[in-house]
Each structure stands twice: as C-alpha cells, then as structure tokens.
Amino acid sequence: MVMAADLVAVPALGLRAVHVSDGPPLRWVATSELPDPTPFLEGGELLLTTGLGTRGWSDQWSAYVARLAAAGAAGLGVGIGLTYSRLPEVLVEACRAHDLTLLEVPRETAFVAVSRAAAELLQDQEAASTRLALDLQRRLTRAALGLDLRPLLERLAQLLDATVVLVHRDGEPADGPFGAGTGGLDLGLVRAEVAGIKGQGLGAVSTTARDGATTVVRPIGLAGRPELYLAVSLPGPIDEPQRSAVSTAAVLLSLAVERRAERRAAERRLRGRALELLCSGDLRSAEVLLEVAESGRPVPERxxxxxxxxxxxxxxxxxxxxxxxxxDDGVLAGTVDGDLLVVAAPTRVAGVLAAATGLRAGVGRAVAAQDARRSAETASHALDRTTATSPVRRWEDVADAGPLALVPEALGQEYAASLLAPLDTEHRTTLAAFLRHHGSRGAVADDLGIHRNTVRNRLTEIERLTGLDLDDPAARVGAWLALELAAEGPQD
Known part of the structure; x- marks a missing residue:
C-alpha cells in the first residue's frame, strides 16, 4: 500500500516530512482552502492547502487537525511561501498529538505535480499488487493438482507467512493448522466466526482484526450446505494480494472437496452394492466390487x-x-435400502456402536464371511426389537429373550388383536389354561373349577370363533403367541 509519506521519496517534489504516522493508506490527493474541508473527504486523501483560510490561526489548528484525523485523512500537506513562510509550530504540535502525517510543500512545487506523483505511485502499487496476486494464484493452482488438500493448505501458509487451518462446521480442525505460527492461532475465535457465518451459506466471509493479527474465515464448497471452512490468520492487516490469495485458495479447495465428494459418492455406491451382495450370500461378487471400490480391502474372515x-x-x-x-480397522459401511449397513470383525463392533450416536442399531450374530446373510438377517431382527429407551440390540439379547423377541412388535400386536378379537375374557382364560395344561381338558376343569363338559363346550366355541384346530400343534403355538403378545402389550 502507498502512504502519504512515500511522496517524500519523489525527488522532483522536494517535500519534507515533518511528522509521519502509520495512519490510513493514501487513496488520492485533495486540495482545499476551507476552514473545515472534512464534509468533502471520503478518507485516505492527502489534503493540500496553502493555508489561505487559516491565516492568523493559533488554537484553531488542534480542532482542524482533529477533524481531519477523524475523517480518515492520510495526511496534510501545507504549501509554504504564500500564507506561511514556515509551518506554524502549533500546527506541527497538533499533527503530532493526533498522529496525522504532515508534509511541507515548497513554494516551487505545484499541487498538481503532487497529485500526478501520487497517481503514479498508486498505479505502480496496483500493478505490483496485480502481479503479486497472479503469481500467488499460479503457485496455489500448482499446489492444488491432486485431491489431497494438505499441499494447498501448506502452500498458502508459506506464501502468506500465515497460519492456515481447515475446520468442520463445529470449528474443530479437519486438517492443520499449518504455518510457522500455529501456536498463536486462536481456535476459539475461529469457532466463533464459523458459528456466526455458517447459517449464511457459501457466500459468507468473516474478517476479524484482533491483537495485531487478521483472521479470515471462508466456507468451502460449490453447492449445498458447507461442511468445511478455511481459516487464515495473518500478522498485521490484510492487503489485496493476500485477500485475493485467500479467495483463490478457497475456490481451489472447493473444487478439490467437490471432486473428493464425487469420488466418495461413487465409492459409497459401489461399497453399498458390495454389502448388499455380501448380505445376500454372494461373497465372491462382493469381493470383486470391493476390489474396485476399496482397492482390494478384504471382507473380515469372521x-x-x-x-x-x-x-x-x-x-x-x-x-x-x-x-x-x-x-483402517477393516470396517465396511454403506447405505442399503435406506439403512446404514456395517460389516466389521467382532472385535471392532464396539467402535462402530460408539460412532452411531443418534441411531438405532441391531447387531447380528458372529459368523464366517460366507455366512454373512445369516448375520444380516439376525441384525434386522435385532433392529426390529430396538426402542427409544433401548436403541441398540444384539442378536444374543434377542435370542435369550425367547421366541417372542423374534416377532416384530407392531406385527405381533396386530396378529394377537386379530386372532383374539372374537374371544371374551372367559374364552381367553379357558384357552390359556388349555395351553398351560398341554391340552388336558380334565386339568383345565380342575384348574378353573368348572365341569369338563363346560370346558369342552368352551373349547368348541373358541375353535368356531377363531377357526383354530386346537388339536393341531401349530395352532396351539399360534394361540400361545397371541395370548403372550396380548399380555405383553405395546412397548415404548
């Protein structure tokens, strides 16, 4: 950037720097003889004056300089030889007090010459910035040839002498940080800025200056909800070439992330199909697909x-x-029929379940790879028995609970309701006793305290109402299941 004091280095102007500040960079040169020119300033101007409107000033200089500093002026240049033979000491002291650059312009230097020199410096600086931005862009592009994001992040940190990190939506690092000053990166600030812009889509940008450093946070992605954010922390203020480099890096990262997402989606489709084949009993075809999708990652033997x-x-x-x-632990995961299907060695299942926060999960029995179908079937049965309070069920738990646990809750309740609907309480009590005493009508009569003929009549009526043949073992099992399911009732 160009500062007002840089004009002192132009020999033809003969300017003398009386006070130099680190104030705003120079944007243009303005000329005014008004006692208060600030309504006509935009900020960044070097104001030139011969002091015609200030003749006889003393205490007024402090307020004049204060107004210029508040308006963001880059500096004040006062021509000598007309109103003043030398700069008033009160003016000099005011510029030092308000830290405003003060230049002495000799009588023989035309103000238009100062304006022309400033324009040339600004043009040179713009051209240099453009060349630097293009050079940075070329170097970053060369670093982004592959799908690995690390070389690009490391190159950005090197070129800008910055600290660079790629973070998730929660602000936690996904890659990095990189750069010499990684210890000084304020991850708390990065998290706060990500939280502030993540609801604003892909066009949001955050720039924060704090403790002498500038932190820029930009979302990464080409469409949809951004999942990653680029954070760059630079020492001091950020200039246009640096800002352009950060923008270029964000675009290149977005392209790389999109390519990786496309490749991952293709791999997921292949892996999902391989798992579908594996769980249908076609181990060989599953291994062929995994050879393509997973570079030959084997199916666990057990x-x-x-x-x-x-x-x-x-x-x-x-x-x-x-x-x-x-x-890397040999776990295979993919989407099949809208569910997440995972195949893992038995010793890795605990890690899978630890990652399954917010889901219901059924764990199938441990089998050899060629019997994966049996494990998939038992996993589905276990999943059917999960509840809000028991979101994870293992096949062993279901099997130990007996045959009732194998019946899906909704289906079991519907079966019990339809079979038992025609029966009143007396019928159900008699049927339960009949099943409990293994079909002995005499034992039922003794148990219920009724005559055997009454038992016989009730059982005949039950068969008529339900269509069951109570001498058929299968019918007895069905009746027992219905009574047990009805007694168990719906579960949360």
Missing part, C-alpha cells in the same frame, strides 16, 4: 453385520465418521 436406522442427516454423519475413523 464378522458381524450391524444394521442402523435413523434420520437421513444423522445416517450420513455416522457413515462419514466410520469412513474417516474406522476404515
């Missing part, structure tokens, strides 16, 4: 199938966590 269900967004998050954290 495995369990875990089937999970829940909200689509949560299923996607859990799938991503399993892919990122458990793939």
């Amino acid at each position: 495995l369990r199938v875990v089937r999970m269900t829940g909200p689509e967004e949560v299923l996607g998050d859990v799938l991503g966590r399993i892919e990122d954290d458990l793939a």
Whole structure:
C-alpha cells in the first residue's frame, strides 16, 4: 500500500516530512482552502492547502487537525511561501498529538505535480499488487493438482507467512493448522466466526482484526450446505494480494472437496452394492466390487453385520465418521435400502456402536464371511426389537429373550388383536389354561373349577370363533403367541 509519506521519496517534489504516522493508506490527493474541508473527504486523501483560510490561526489548528484525523485523512500537506513562510509550530504540535502525517510543500512545487506523483505511485502499487496476486494464484493452482488438500493448505501458509487451518462446521480442525505460527492461532475465535457465518451459506466471509493479527474465515464448497471452512490468520492487516490469495485458495479447495465428494459418492455406491451382495450370500461378487471400490480391502474372515436406522442427516454423519475413523480397522459401511449397513470383525463392533450416536442399531450374530446373510438377517431382527429407551440390540439379547423377541412388535400386536378379537375374557382364560395344561381338558376343569363338559363346550366355541384346530400343534403355538403378545402389550 502507498502512504502519504512515500511522496517524500519523489525527488522532483522536494517535500519534507515533518511528522509521519502509520495512519490510513493514501487513496488520492485533495486540495482545499476551507476552514473545515472534512464534509468533502471520503478518507485516505492527502489534503493540500496553502493555508489561505487559516491565516492568523493559533488554537484553531488542534480542532482542524482533529477533524481531519477523524475523517480518515492520510495526511496534510501545507504549501509554504504564500500564507506561511514556515509551518506554524502549533500546527506541527497538533499533527503530532493526533498522529496525522504532515508534509511541507515548497513554494516551487505545484499541487498538481503532487497529485500526478501520487497517481503514479498508486498505479505502480496496483500493478505490483496485480502481479503479486497472479503469481500467488499460479503457485496455489500448482499446489492444488491432486485431491489431497494438505499441499494447498501448506502452500498458502508459506506464501502468506500465515497460519492456515481447515475446520468442520463445529470449528474443530479437519486438517492443520499449518504455518510457522500455529501456536498463536486462536481456535476459539475461529469457532466463533464459523458459528456466526455458517447459517449464511457459501457466500459468507468473516474478517476479524484482533491483537495485531487478521483472521479470515471462508466456507468451502460449490453447492449445498458447507461442511468445511478455511481459516487464515495473518500478522498485521490484510492487503489485496493476500485477500485475493485467500479467495483463490478457497475456490481451489472447493473444487478439490467437490471432486473428493464425487469420488466418495461413487465409492459409497459401489461399497453399498458390495454389502448388499455380501448380505445376500454372494461373497465372491462382493469381493470383486470391493476390489474396485476399496482397492482390494478384504471382507473380515469372521464378522458381524450391524444394521442402523435413523434420520437421513444423522445416517450420513455416522457413515462419514466410520469412513474417516474406522476404515483402517477393516470396517465396511454403506447405505442399503435406506439403512446404514456395517460389516466389521467382532472385535471392532464396539467402535462402530460408539460412532452411531443418534441411531438405532441391531447387531447380528458372529459368523464366517460366507455366512454373512445369516448375520444380516439376525441384525434386522435385532433392529426390529430396538426402542427409544433401548436403541441398540444384539442378536444374543434377542435370542435369550425367547421366541417372542423374534416377532416384530407392531406385527405381533396386530396378529394377537386379530386372532383374539372374537374371544371374551372367559374364552381367553379357558384357552390359556388349555395351553398351560398341554391340552388336558380334565386339568383345565380342575384348574378353573368348572365341569369338563363346560370346558369342552368352551373349547368348541373358541375353535368356531377363531377357526383354530386346537388339536393341531401349530395352532396351539399360534394361540400361545397371541395370548403372550396380548399380555405383553405395546412397548415404548
């Protein structure tokens, strides 16, 4: 950037710097003889004056300089030889007090020459900034040739002498930080800025200056909800080439993330189909697909199938966590028929369930790889028996609970209601006693304290109302299930 004091280095102007500040950079040169020119300033101007409107001033200089500083002026240049033979000491002291750059302009230097020199400096600076921005863009583009984001992040940190990190939506680092000053990165600030802009979509940008550093946070992605954010912390203020470099890096990262997402989606489709084949009993075809999708990752020789269900967004998050954290442990995960299907060695199932926060999960029996179908079936039965209070069920737990646990709750209740609907309480009590005494009508009569003929008549009526043949063992099992399910009632 160009500062007002940089004009002192132009020999032809003969300017003398009386006081130099680190104030606003120079944007243009303005000329005014008004006692208060600030209504006509936009900020960043070097104001030139011969002091015609200030003749005889003393205490007024302090307020004049204060107004210029408040308006964001880049500096004040006073021509000598007309109103003043030398700069008033009160003016000099006021510029020092308000830290406003003060230049002395000799009588022989035309104000238009100062304006022309400032324009040339600004043009040179703009050209240099453009060249630098293009150079940074070329270097960043070369670093972004592959799908690995790390080289691009490291290159950005190196080129800008900055600290760079890629973070998730919750502000936790996904990659990095990179750069020499990683210890000084304020991750708390990054989290706060991500939280502030993540609801604003892909066009949001946050720039924060704090403690002598500038932090820029930008979302990464080309469509949909951004899942990653680029955070760059630079020492001091950010200039246009640096801002352009951050924007370029964000675009390149978005392209790389999109390419990775497309590749991941293709791999997920193949892996999902492979799991579907595996769980249908076609181990060989599943291994062929996994050779393509997973670079030959083997199916565990002994495995369990875990089937999970829940909200689509949560299923996607859990799938991503399993892919990122458990793939190296031989865990295979994919979407099949709207559920998340996971195949893992028995010793890895605990890690899978730990990642399944917010989902219901059924864990199938441990089997050899060629028997994966049996594990998948038992995982589905276990999933059917999950509840809000028991979101995870293992096949062993279901099997130990007896045959009633194998009947899906809604289906079992519907079966019991339809079979027992024609029977009143007396019929049901008699039927339960008949089943309890293994079909002995005499034992039923003694148990209920009624005559055997009454028992016989009631059983005949039950057969007529339900269509059951109570001498058929299968019918007795069905009646027993209905009575047990009706007694168990709906579960939460």
